[in-house]
Amino acid sequence: MEYYEDIEVGDVTEHGSRTVTKAEIIEFATQYDPQSFHVDEEAAAESPYGGLIASGWHTASLCMRMLVDGVLGEQAGMGALGVDELRWYRPVRPGDTLSIETEVLEKRPSESDPSRGHVKSRVTGYNQDGEEVISWVGLGLVARREADD
Numbered sequence: 756m757e758y759y760e761d762i763e764v765g766d767v768t769e770h771g772s773r774t775v776t777k778a779e780i781i782e783f784a785t786q787y788d789p790q791s792f793h794v795d796e797e798a799a800a801e802s803p804y805g806g807l808i809a810s811g812w813h814t815a816s817l818c819m820r821m822l823v824d825g826v827l828g829e830q831a832g833m834g835a836l837g838v839d840e841l842r843w844y845r846p847v848r849p850g851d852t853l854s855i856e857t858e859v860l861e862k863r864p865s866e867s868d869p870s871r872g873h874v875k876s877r878v879t880g881y882n883q884d885g886e887e888v889i890s891w892v893g894l895g896l897v898a899r900r901e902a903d904d
Contacts (some may be wrong), residue, residue, distance in 0.1 A: 760832070
C-alpha cells in the first residue's frame with residue numbers, strides 16, 4: 756500500500772493500455788452524451804470531426820479506470836477534492852489505444868486532519884501515436900502512514 760509519505764513530488768508513472776471500440780463509444784454516448792457525432796456514424800461523418808468520436812466524458816472515464824487500476828488501487832487514497840484544468844486536446848476515435856501518465860506536482864499535509872495529506876497530480880491521456888488526448892490536475896487525498904500507528 757502506498758501512503759502519503761511514499762509519494763514524491765516529480766514522480767512520473769505510466770499506466771494502462773485500452774483500445775476503444777465503436778460499440779462502447781456509441782453505448783456510452785447513447786446513455787450519457789447523445790450528441791450526433793458520438794452516436795450516429797452518418798451524422799458524425801458530416802460533422803467537423805469527419806467521423807465518430809468518443810465523448811470527452813467517456814475518454815475521462817476510460818482514463819479514470821486506468822488510473823484506478825494502475826495507481827489508486829494500490830494507494831491509501833481517501834477520494835479527491837476535485838479536478839482542475841480538465842482539457843480535451845484531440846478526439847478519441849474507434850480503434851484508438853489509450854494510455855495514461857501521472858506526474859506528482861505538489862503535496863502537503865492536511866492542516867485540518869493529520870490523518871491525511873493533499874496530493875496534486877497531473878493525469879495525461881495519450882493515444883497510440885503518443886498524442887495528448889486529455890489531461891487534468893487531480894486534487895487527491897491520501898492517508899498518512901503515521902495515522903495508522
